[in-house]
Amino acid sequence: xxxxxxxxxxxxxxxxxxxxxxxxxxxxxxxxxxxxxxxxxxxxxxxxxxxxxxxxxxxxxxxxxxxxxxxxxxxxxxxxxxxxxxxxxxxxxxxxxxxxxxxxxxxxxxxxxxxxxxxxxxxxxxxxxxxxxxxxxxxxxxxxxxxxxxxxxxxxxxxxxxxxxxxxxxxxxxxxxxxxxxxxxxxxxxxxxxxxxxxxxxxxxxxxxxxxxxxxxxxxxxxxxxxxxxxxxxxxxxxxxxxxxxxxxxxxxxxxxxxxxxxxxxxxxxxxxxxxxxxxxxxxxxxxxxxxxxxxxxxxxxxxxxxxxxxxxxxxxxxxxxxxxxxxxxxxxxxxxxxxxxxxxxxxxxxxxxxxxxxxxxxxxxxxxxxxxxxxxxxxxxxxxxxxxxxxxxxxxxxxxxxxxxxxxxxxxxxxxxxxxxxxxxxxxxxxxxxxxxxxxxxxxxxxxxxxxxxxxxxxxxxxxxxxxxxxxxxxxxxxxxxxxxxxxxxxxxxxxxxxxxxxxxxxxxxxxxxxxxxxxxxxxxxxxxxxxxxxxxxxxxxxxxxxxxxxxxxxxxxxxxxxxxxxxxxxxxxxxxxxxxxxxxxxxxxxxxxxxxxxxxxxxxxxxxxxxxxxxxxxxxxxxxxxxxxxxxxxxxxxxxx
Amino acid sequence: xxxxxxxxxxxxxxxxxxxxxxxxxxxxxxxxxxxxxxxxxxxxxxxxxxxxxxxxxxxxxxxxxxxxxxxxxxxxxxxxxxxxxxxxxxx
Numbered sequence: 170x171x172x173x174x175x176x177x178x179x180x181x182x183x184x185x186x187x188x189x190x191x192x193x194x195x196x197x198x199x200x201x202x203x204x205x206x207x208x209x210x211x212x213x214x215x216x217x218x219x220x221x222x223x224x225x226x227x228x229x230x231x232x233x234x235x236x237x238x239x240x241x242x243x244x245x246x247x248x249x250x251x252x253x254x255x256x257x258x259x260x261x262x263x264x265x266x267x268x269x270x271x272x273x274x275x276x277x278x279x280x281x282x283x284x285x286x287x288x289x290x291x292x293x294x295x296x297x298x299x300x301x302x303x304x305x306x307x308x309x310x311x312x313x314x315x316x317x318x319x320x321x322x323x324x325x326x327x328x329x330x331x332x333x334x335x336x337x338x339x340x341x342x343x344x345x346x347x348x349x350x351x352x353x354x355x356x357x358x359x360x361x362x363x364x365x366x367x368x369x370x371x372x373x374x375x376x377x378x379x380x381x382x383x384x385x386x387x388x389x390x391x392x393x394x395x396x397x398x399x400x401x402x403x404x405x406x407x408x409x410x411x412x413x414x415x416x417x418x419x420x421x422x423x424x425x426x427x428x429x430x431x432x433x434x435x436x437x438x439x440x441x442x443x444x445x446x447x448x449x450x451x452x453x454x455x456x457x458x459x460x461x462x463x464x465x466x467x468x469x470x471x472x473x474x475x476x477x478x479x480x481x482x483x484x485x486x487x488x489x490x491x492x493x494x495x496x497x498x499x500x501x502x503x504x505x506x507x508x509x510x511x512x513x514x515x516x517x518x519x520x521x522x523x524x525x526x527x528x529x530x531x532x533x534x535x536x537x538x539x540x541x542x543x544x545x546x547x548x549x550x551x552x553x554x555x556x557x558x559x560x561x562x563x564x565x566x567x568x569x570x571x572x573x574x575x576x577x578x579x580x581x582x583x584x585x586x587x588x589x590x591x592x593x594x595x596x597x598x599x600x601x602x603x604x605x606x607x608x609x610x611x612x613x614x615x616x617x618x619x620x621x622x623x624x625x626x627x628x629x630x631x632x633x634x635x636x637x638x639x640x641x642x643x644x645x646x647x648x649x650x651x652x653x654x655x656x657x658x659x660x661x662x663x664x665x666x667x668x669x670x671x672x673x674x675x676x677x678x679x680x681x682x683x684x685x686x687x688x689x690x691x692x693x694x695x696x697x698x699x700x701x702x703x704x705x706x707x708x709x710x711x712x713x714x715x716x717x718x719x720x721x722x723x724x725x726x727x728x729x730x731x732x733x734x735x736x737x738x739x740x741x742x743x744x745x746x747x748x749x750x751x752x753x754x755x756x757x758x759x760x761x762x763x764x765x766x767x768x769x770x771x772x773x774x775x776x777x778x779x780x781x782x783x784x785x786x787x788x789x790x791x792x793x794x795x796x797x798x799x800x801x802x803x804x805x806x807x808x809x810x811x812x
Numbered sequence: 813x814x815x816x817x818x819x820x821x822x823x824x825x826x827x828x829x830x831x832x833x834x835x836x837x838x839x840x841x842x843x844x845x846x847x848x849x850x851x852x853x854x855x856x857x858x859x860x861x862x863x864x865x866x867x868x869x870x871x872x873x874x875x876x877x878x879x880x881x882x883x884x885x886x887x888x889x890x891x892x893x894x895x896x897x898x899x900x901x902x903x
Contacts, residue, residue, distance in 0.1 A: 241867070245875045339874055414869040414877075448842040453850055456872045456893065555873060558894045672857040674850065718862055723824070726865055727857065 173794035178431070178782055180797050181585040182286035187272075187803055191290045194586075195629050199636035206231035207357075209635050212379055212394040214366045214421055216243030218338070218616060219599025220400030221345035222623025228352030230628060235392065236349070236358055237381060239365045239416055244346045247402060247414040248619060251338025252459035252552065253322065254330035255302075255616040257295040262319055266327040268292045275614060276804040278324040278504055279579070279607020280756035280772065282434070282780070285803055286586055287604045294625045295617055299331055301624055305344035308333055320464050320548075322612035324504035324811070330613040335459050335552040341616055345623070365729065367657045369397065369425040369595065372649045373641060376425075376595035380657050384729065387722040389657055391650045393643055396594050396631060399425065400623065403578035403600040405438065407737045407744065408689070409681025411575035412444055412457040418733035419740050422582050422601050430590045431782035431795060433583035433603035435740065436748035439610055439757050440690050441576030442508035445559055445569075446528040455574040456559055458531070459552055460612040463501045465536035465545060466569070468492050468508075470520040470529050480522070480530060480568050491515060499811040506609040506757045506770070507811060509573035513690050514768065516572070528570035537565065573690060577615060579606040579757065580747075583782040583797070587630040588622060593638070596631060598622035603780065608756025661721045664731045669714030673730045676711040680704065680734070680741055688745050691759045697749040701742060708738040743783060743792065750794065753777045774806050813896070815839050815848060819864055844893050846871060846878065868892065 183190045201209065209232050213224040216238040224236040238246060260266040271292035276283060299317070303309065309331050310318040319328040333340040352358040363384040370378035370391060378393035404419035405411035426432045443458045471478070472489040491511055496503040503511070512529050515521065522528050537545055542565055546553065553564050560570070581603040588596050588604070599619040606614065643650070687693075687700035711734070719725040754763040754770035755777070763771040780797040815836040822829030836855075839848050846868050853863035869877035871892055878892050 240869060240875075240877060242876075245869055245877050247870065247875070249875050250870045250872060336874070414875060415871060416869050449840050451840045451843045451847050451851065453844075453847045454871045555893075558873070561895060670858065672854045674854055716857055716860075718857060718860070724865060727863060 172791065173796060176795070178583070178780070178795045178797035179585070180284050180286075181587065182284060183586065187286065187289045190286050191293055198629065198633035201632045201636050203231055207233050209233060209396070210235070210394040211396045211398060211631070212237070212392060213398045213400060214379060215246065215400035215402065215599075215601070216240075216349070216360075217246035217248035217400060217402060217599065218341055218345055218619035219601075219623040220246070220398070221342065221349045222620050223398055223400060223598060223627050224358050225345060225348035225352050226624050226628040227631070228355070228357035229348075230632075231357065234352070234358040235361065235394065237361045237364050237366055237379075239363065239384065241362050243349055243360065243362070244342055246342065247417055248342045248616070249339045250412075250414065250457070251341075251616055252335045252457060253461035254320065254332035254337045254613040255298065255341065255620070256322065256329050256611070256613040257299045257331060257617065258292055258329060259296055259299060260329075261317060262328045264327045266329050268295075270327065271295060271329065273804050274325050275605070275611060276607070276801070277809055278609055278611040280609055280770065280809055281607065281774070281778065281801060281804070281806055282437070282755055282799065283605055283607030284586070284780075284799060285801060289803075290626065291605050291618060291621050294621045297625060298617060298620045302341060302344050302620075305347060307340050307344040309340075310334065320461055321502060323460055323463065323502045323508065324499070324611040325502075326499070330461070332461065335461065335549055338616060341620065345620070366401070366421045367424065367732065368653050369428045369430075369592075370650055370653050371428050371592060372643050372647060375593045375640070377643045378650070380653050382657070385724055387720070387725060389654060389661075391645055391654055393645065393650070395635060395640055396596065398596045398598060398627065398631070399582065399601050400598045401601045403581065404737070404740060405575040405578055407680070407741050408575040408684050409678045410447060410452060410455050410685070412441060412455050415454060418736070420733050420736050422597070423736040423740055425582060425590070425592070425595060427785050428592065429785070430592050430595060431583035431784055432580070432743065433780050433782040434580040434608070434747065435744045435783065436688065436751060436758050437579035437603075437608050437756065438575060438744070439505060439577040439579060440509045440573045442505055442512055442573045443531060443571045444574035444576070445556065446523060446525065446572040448525070456555070457574070457576060458556060458569060458571055459549070460505070462531060462549055462552060462569075465540075465548065466501065466531040466533050467535060468501050468512075468529055468531055470515045470522060474519040476520070477526075480532070489515070489520065496811045503811045504609060504611060506759070509690055510759060510768075512571075512573055523570040528572045530568035531571045532568035533564060534568070575685075575689075577610055579603065579608060579610055583780065587633065588627055589630070589634060594634065596627060598627055608758055660732065660735070661728065663712075664715070664717050664728060664735070665721060667712065667715050667717065669716045671714055671716060673715060673717065673727055673734050676707065676715060677730070677734045677737065679707055680738060683707070684741050684744070688741070688748055691761050692748050693761045694749060697745045700745045701749070704738060704742045704745065711735070711738065746792070747781055747783065750781060751777055770809075772808070778806070813839050813841055817852065821864070839896065841896055843896050844871065845880070845882070845887070845896065846892060848896060
């Protein structure tokens with residue numbers, strides 16, 4: 170078992186009543202004089218909602234910003250694919266919403282494994298995000314009278330989700346991208362596309378730059394700065410099949426972990442309940458169908474196991490609306506972790522539907538009858554089209570088939586209240602950090618967190634670090650810089666020199682199978698121990714038998730993939746170690762040994778009310794576990810019930 | 813199903829390029845065009861030949877990263893996630 174340190178990690182949440190923490194902190198933090206700001210150089214890695222918002226906001230403040238993206242344009246970042254919406258506590262519906270309720274729902278939704286002060290701040294700035302985006306021209310859906318519309322998402326009994334049809338992420342990203350483009354034109358931000366971060370440069374214990382690879386020329390370079398901000402997203406692609414874009418990877422945060430940053434709650438992964446089920450071995454990724462569909466779609470399976478009649482031949486009495494029956498007060502809008510496990514139980518009990526019997530129905534017949542097809546098409550038209558394109562089925566006529574798939578990772582690099590990791594000068598925002606969602610994220614809260622961090626939190630906390638820190642001069646000749654570059658060149662040469670027989674995809678797919686089997690929707694100590702044996706074996710085989718053709722100093726997509734998969738192997742093992750260490754079930758982390766009689770997650774608050782933050786100790790050494798104790802002063806620890 | 817491909821290959825922007833023929837067997841009808849290219853590439857790698865470089869990211873028709881020109885037409889979302897037979901029946 171891993172060793173852990175007795176010294177508790179301090180999240181640095183300010184004292185005082187929760188409603189005043191952020192306002193007071195903002196006043197107490199030091200500022201940088203406007204004329205001094207351009208002397209500070211800030212690197213932002215990633216250009217999704219968090220990265221683009223941060224780079225644009227810091228640029229507008231007058232800092233000298235460099236922003237890096239692996240795509241050919243910032244507007245391709247995977248935030249673009251977010252569908253359903255963004256939460257805010259505006260209470261436009263007059264249905265009892267408030268900052269406090271959004272805070273409460275998020276802490277409870279995260280199954281009491283998030284830091285209260287961070288979550289409160291998130292709820293507090295949520296309303297400003299909507300104002301900011303409307304000012305940018307983001308075309309949120311509006312009602313007939315012109316007011317902003319809302320819909321409801323899982324884990325909430327109010328309608329607080331703002332949306333732009335099923336393309337909310339795209340519209341928000343275009344807003345952030347416009348703001349970023351304005352700063353690029355004003356020369357406060359320099360944009361580097363097709364440029365991938367491969368390592369973090371740490372000098373005298375502080376983050377002082379990154380090593381990048383130009384993906385067109387293969388050139389490896391050091392880029393120095395006063396502060397580094399990682400906004401590089403999550404690591405669901407450790408499962409190979411996920412709803413993430415093919416390029417999403419863990420390399421930036423993983424290699425920062427190997428430079429000393431703590432990795433928090435790696436086993437907290439979200440398996441989204443509504444994705445299109447896989448169709449076969451050729452499958453390269455899975456496609457999400459927005460949670461918003463559960464506003465109007467009803468989830469069911471045949472009541473009798475083994476029933477393989479088509480949906481329209483199964484009479485009403487023989488349909489099992491399992492979410493509505495089991496969780497009557499939330500029904501089809503039960504939170505994601507609960508809905509996903511419920512779907513798995515049905516498919517495991519041979520009630521699955523579709524050619525591979527690996528899905529459940531999401532049925533719109535009742536809503537179409539009640540509201541008419543036009544209303545449904547207005548709300549979700551693009552999602553129905555997408556479903557038709559991928560499956561060849563018309564969901565206006567037959568129910569959609571859906572099944573859970575890896576979608577989001579709550580875990581990430583550990584950060585304090587100021588969003589700074591334990592490496593001074595390294596800030597981590599959005600999905601890349603661990604901070605706000607605990608063990609389960611509620612729907613429409615990822616966009617909220619990315620933009621909260623990027624537009625409002627980081628632009629307030631980052632100057633405080635610069636104003637209160639005296640930085641040494643670092644040059645490209647510094648030994649730390651040269652060593653970091655040499656390390657990256659060495660990894661590249663090693664991958665190219667294996668010259669084995671199997672392509673990178675083969676190993677990634679095999680790793681994904683292990684992770685899905687043993688560290689997916691449900692986990693056991695026995696399975697996790699097995700995975701901890703199997704992953705290093707497969708990793709060794711990868712390093713002895715992978716075939717990466719071509720050269721390093723050229724466009725080489727296999728080399729890019731190989732480096733990312735090498736990191737996924739190491740991360741996958743840490744996820745299993747973390748899952749094995751956490752002898753309880755909470756949120757998306759479901760250990761079969763710890764469940765109630767009804768099969769619900771059974772937390773162990775006495776022993777596990779902490780953040781597990783892992784410290785890298787070497788490639789073949791067990792990492793050290795640091796614990797940040799969590800206290801719940803406002804939302805009292807209680808069994809989470811949606812019944 | 814069986815697919816015949818003619819793909820423009822070029823070592824670099826300076827090098828001369830040419831169309832190269834490839835034959836693919838046992839392609840699932842549920843594959844997207846990009847998944848069919850994955851299959852081609854993994855086969856090429858196993859044979860020791862350089863895989864075909866192509867852009868893709870979200871593979872669900874929203875990011876705009878894939879930029880294939882197929883039969884003279886620049887394809888976006890269709891190549892990205894549609895089942896093969898839909899736009900390419902008869903190829």
